[in-house]
Amino acid sequence: MEDSTNTQNPDPSSLNTLLVFNSKTQKIEAVKTVDEKGNLMTVPNTQKNQNQFLKIDKNGDPLSNFFSNFLSQLKNPTLFNFFTCPFKESEKIGKQIQHHLKHPSTEGQEFLNTYKIVNPNTNIMSTNPLSEKEYQYSPDQIDWEMMSKFGLTQEKLxxxxxxxxxxxxFKTNGLLPISLNLGTALIRIDARLSLSTNDAGDVRINLxxxxxxxxxxxxxxxxxxxxxDRQNLIENGNMGRVVDLINPKTDEIIPSLISRDRLTNELxxxxxxxxxxxxxxxxxxxxxxxxxxxxxxKALYLEGMISTKGExxxxxxxxNADKKYVEFLFDHNQSQQQSQSHSQTEAPRTFRGKxxxxxxxDRFKAGQTIYLDGLLDKKNQPYQGYITLNQENGKIDFSFQNPDKIQQQTKPTEEHKTQTAVNSEGKTNEATKHVKEPLQKGQQSPKDKSQQVKQNKPQPRAGKRI
Incomplete structure (x- = not known):
């Protein structure tokens, strides 16, 4: 297969690479090439192997055309899921993709949709229709001088x-800290960013x-x-019906859906x-x-879907009109009802800068345990862990291990429930109620012949008092 790298040494920031999830090995690897027999050649997705990665000039080669050609040479494309990402960020993004595939979630699906590309030779489709298309914008269309006034650079983004x-x-997946220096005034806000085109055809930055x-x-x-309408938008973020909106410039009537940006509350x-x-x-x-x-x-209930883990x-x-694709809905009502009882404590939206x-x-406010990756320590090294909002004091509990699983492990298993109930709670177990000795670890029945005899021995009936 021909290497799509531009021979004129393009800017590394304009290069993408192709990552692949092999359903047999359950690993994310970097694509190297396709051999003459149609087998996919990959290498571990690490920085030291980047000189072997397949490079795609996203400004020179239309991704859709390249990918169609690539798949036409591959013997078994249905075995793989493909993702494209910036060349320089492949190791970091690959680890995040691996995590979200292993631990499915709403935010994880949104992250995967950002990088996943659809296999046109099969019926494998993302819920994000825009992932089928080439980028709408290129980095050189962005006014980086204006972006710098917000305290942001291409590297930071x-x-x-x-x-x-x-x-x-799309909008950025999360909020970004914006600092705007107007000379006599300094404005600091948290905002999501997006790009759009004005009437003159120039790309503008939206805060x-x-x-x-x-x-x-x-x-x-x-x-x-x-x-x-209000209730639907507040509860799950989608109004749930088509309405006629009016274009303020042309007075054109446009049938549309309305959603609420759950991060910013923008309609x-x-x-x-x-x-x-x-x-x-x-x-x-x-x-x-x-x-x-x-x-x-409208919302549609689907039964029997298969998760990334095959479950x-x-x-x-x-x-969702804000996300521009079909999303999975989770029970936001329950989270909001639970959080209302603790409304006196406002849950923070950030943790250690994340x-x-x-x-x-929503889940954090309701007292559920949240997994966070991409946290940075004092030496700017990444780490991950679990946070839980303490509903009694409003503080955040942090753990490197999932406290829910730890708590579950400390609970008696099925085989220990009988032992705990008889020895600690004074309850009666039918299978050992005539055995006087305490039950041993995990014991649910007589442990030997001696105890079996005691258990089976007829018990004297209580006589009547004269």
């Missing part, structure tokens, strides 16, 4: 895994700052929110005509009726 979503037409709550008191592009609209529903979601083939339900903005699960799915996304924050 790449390190935060924030540049890639922007180039694909999406945090709002305390959505403003339902005024019409949104001509739409007046009903109580049910976002998306044209129905742009909605693309996948043919398949996690192994479930959608019929036309199900697709229409999603296009209309069946069921969940509601719904199109911003929690909307799903993490």
């Amino acid at each position: 790449e390190k935060a895994n924030a540049l890639e979503p922007m180039l694909r037409g 999406h700052g945090i709002r305390k709550e959505p403003n339902f008191n005024f019409k949104f592009l001509g739409h007046e929110f009903t109580p049910e 976002v609209a998306y044209k129905v005509e742009h909605i693309r529903i996948p043919d398949e979601i996690k192994g479930i083939r959608l019929d036309e009726s199900q697709k229409q339900t999603l296009i209309e903005g 069946p699960f069921s969940a509601h799915v719904q199109f 911003e929690l996304n909307d799903d993490q924050y």
